[in-house]
Amino acid sequence: MVNPTATLLTPLITPNLNDYEFLCHSFNWKNEQNFLTGLPGHKGLNIAYEATERYAAGKLKDTIALRWIKKDRTTKDFTYQELHRLSSRFANVLTTLGVKKGESVFALMGRIPELYIAMLGALKATAVFCPLYAVFGPEPVYQRLSKGDAKVLVTTKALFEKKVNQLLNRLPFLQYILLADEESHTNQKILSLPRLMEEAYDGFFIPPTDPEDPALLHFTSGTTGMPKGALHVHGAVLMHYTTGKYVLDFHEGDVFWCTADPGWVTGTSYGVIAPLVNGVTNIVDEEEFDAARWYSILEEQKVDVWYTAPTAIRRLMRMDILPKERYKLDHLRLICSVGEPLHAEAVLWGEKMFGMPILDNWWQTETGGIMIANYPTMKVKPGSMGKPLPGVEAAIAEVTDAELKLITEPKQGHLVLKKGWPSMFRGYLHDEERYKKCFRGDWYLTGDLAKKDEDGYYWFVGRADDIIKTSGHMVGPFEVESAVMEHAAVAEAAVIGKPDPMIGELVKAFVVLKTGFTASEELQLEIIGHARKKLGPAVAPKEITFVEGLPKTKSGKILRRLLKARELGLPEGDISTLEQS
Numbered sequence: 001m002v003n004p005t006a007t008l009l010t011p012l013i014t015p016n017l018n019d020y021e022f023l024c025h026s027f028n029w030k031n032e033q034n035f036l037t038g039l040p041g042h043k044g045l046n047i048a049y050e051a052t053e054r055y056a057a058g059k060l061k062d063t064i065a066l067r068w069i070k071k072d073r074t075t076k077d078f079t080y081q082e083l084h085r086l087s088s089r090f091a092n093v094l095t096t097l098g099v100k101k102g103e104s105v106f107a108l109m110g111r112i113p114e115l116y117i118a119m120l121g122a123l124k125a126t127a128v129f130c131p132l133y134a135v136f137g138p139e140p141v142y143q144r145l146s147k148g149d150a151k152v153l154v155t156t157k158a159l160f161e162k163k164v165n166q167l168l169n170r171l172p173f174l175q176y177i178l179l180a181d182e183e184s185h186t187n188q189k190i191l192s193l194p195r196l197m198e199e200a201y202d203g204f205f206i207p208p209t210d211p212e213d214p215a216l217l218h219f220t221s222g223t224t225g226m227p228k229g230a231l232h233v234h235g236a237v238l239m240h241y242t243t244g245k246y247v248l249d250f251h252e253g254d255v256f257w258c259t260a261d262p263g264w265v266t267g268t269s270y271g272v273i274a275p276l277v278n279g280v281t282n283i284v285d286e287e288e289f290d291a292a293r294w295y296s297i298l299e300e301q302k303v304d305v306w307y308t309a310p311t312a313i314r315r316l317m318r319m320d321i322l323p324k325e326r327y328k329l330d331h332l333r334l335i336c337s338v339g340e341p342l343h344a345e346a347v348l349w350g351e352k353m354f355g356m357p358i359l360d361n362w363w364q365t366e367t368g369g370i371m372i373a374n375y376p377t378m379k380v381k382p383g384s385m386g387k388p389l390p391g392v393e394a395a396i397a398e399v400t401d402a403e404l405k406l407i408t409e410p411k412q413g414h415l416v417l418k419k420g421w422p423s424m425f426r427g428y429l430h431d432e433e434r435y436k437k438c439f440r441g442d443w444y445l446t447g448d449l450a451k452k453d454e455d456g457y458y459w460f461v462g463r464a465d466d467i468i469k470t471s472g473h474m475v476g477p478f479e480v481e482s483a484v485m486e487h488a489a490v491a492e493a494a495v496i497g498k499p500d501p502m503i504g505e506l507v508k509a510f511v512v513l514k515t516g517f518t519a520s521e522e523l524q525l526e527i528i529g530h531a532r533k534k535l536g537p538a539v540a541p542k543e544i545t546f547v548e549g550l551p552k553t554k555s556g557k558i559l560r561r562l563l564k565a566r567e568l569g570l571p572e573g574d575i576s577t578l579e580q581s
């Protein structure tokens with residue numbers, strides 16, 4: 001086990017979560033709520049108020065809220081006061097256009113300041129904001145805009161021409177398109193955002209906002225199905241605040257960098273809201289992954305806390321760069337990861353390369369915020385997702401169509417969460433039935449399988465839909481992938497079940513080799529042999545195919561469903577979030 005406390009924190013900084021067990025016992029959401037301000041005059045709770053306005057006139061007013069790094073590496077800063085002013089202007093723009101509470105404002109753009117200003121402004125105006133990945137093609141854009149009843153879309157000239165213009169006659173509800181980089185209005189529908197912003201007032205009076213008022217919409221297809229619109233409320237800000245404090249361990253003066261795009265829930269909850277609500281400086285990089293660029297951002301921006309994903313970590317692991325030798329990273333005190341299982345190898349690589357283990361945490365679009373995590377003061381068991389956030393009740397259960405039975409022994413089962421955490425999604429858009437199916441009484445079914453060990457740590461097994469049934473065993477792909485990845489030649493692996501008349505499903509691995517290794521039958525047998533030693537013959541892969549890369553979602557999740565469909569020659573289903581690399 002790795003004890004991060006020795007290396008992780010400079011002696012001057014005491015982690016916010018000092019004693020996990022103590023906090024679990026004393027935790028109370030009401031106490032945490034006291035750290036938020038609430039709208040003046042007891043008019044409710046509004047995410048954007050907590051993220052900007054409450055700081056705009058106080059001691060953080062001149063602190064950099066958002067530092068934007070352009071593709072060309074120049075930067076532009078926005079203080080808390082400026083971000084407040086600009087987002088208020090945007091809220092006024094929406095009000096002038098007649099946008100009402102609960103109506104949808106979508107954004108389709110890269111990580112440029114207008115995206116962040118639009119998000120905060122829409123939240124101030126109590127509209128529902130939905131950020132879309134700029135890389136979506138016209139059809140996924142259409143599906144989401146129409147499903148989400150978009151009234152306003154904020155985008156850029158190029159994206160509009162390429163992806164939206166052709167859809168206009170199919171989107172009768174879409175009333176306005178605001179172009180972030182157009183100086184003049186095209187017609188009454190296609191408007192110049194800079195011009196509207198110039199004409200709008202700075203001062204905006206946030207209307208009363210109930211914590212249950214809808215705020216954010218995130219489409220998720222997970223790794224398995226068609227996109228669903230998960231709806232989140234303003235009250236979720238309590239979760240963003242609390243997890244920022246205890247998991248990301250924000251301290252005054254911190255510089256934080258979340259590498260996720262707001263098109264994925266992580267890029268909204270933690271790439272915008274949590275850092276601002278905690279009053280730290282939030283780095284936004286417009287560019288996509290680039291190892292040298294990323295390391296130098298960590299160095300130049302003096303990043304204290306870095307939140308990234310296993311897909312990026314694995315890419316860094318494949319390179320010959322030794323970050324500690326090449327870059328001055330003495331500010332960095334915490335690295336967290338989310339989105340996919342973080343293999344033990346990666347946790348230990350972090351320890352070797354940065355002098356600290358990478359701390360994995362688990363959550364999903366529907367949970368709105370981090371649910372299970374490794375904390376800076378807790379011993380890390382490499383490969384484990386950690387323990388539930390104080391205030392969050394997680395469990396392992398056996399689940400049938402009608403009921404749910406909690407399992408107490410350390411056995412694999414469904415990962416479930418007790419209703420009641422503040423950022424729980426409040427519905428799938430236009431799909432009440434589907435929403436209901438996610439619950440059994442007071443418990444929310446995450447759709448993931450996991451194990452809880454005797455020390456209370458949770459271990460990811462796999463998506464319930466990805467589980468392989470082979471010779472009477474239930475095999476989680478993560479377990480097999482982890483064993484395969486321990487082989488020196490393997491950079492990445494994905495495992496599926498392939499129908500087999502004798503054993504139900506046969507475990508098949510797709511393997512990406514590290515640079516310097518060549519695919520061969522011998523290497524195939526060697527990797528299978530290694531996995532057999534580790535897992536036993538029933539669970540180890542029986543087939544291996546070497547591939548150049550694995551299909552992944554834009555947020556870096558391996559699309560095992562797609563690998564399986566391709567292997568079996570079946571329809572590929574929804575691939576709108578497929579990363580085109």
Ligand code: AMP
Pocket residue numbers: 220222265337338339340341342360361362363364365366385446447448460462463555557
């Ligand atoms: P999304 O809603 O797109 O963020 O996907 C959520 C899903 O990603 C979860 O239900 C898990 O299957 C997976 N996931 C997220 N974080 C982790 C993690 N730390 N370990 C394993 N799986 C994860």
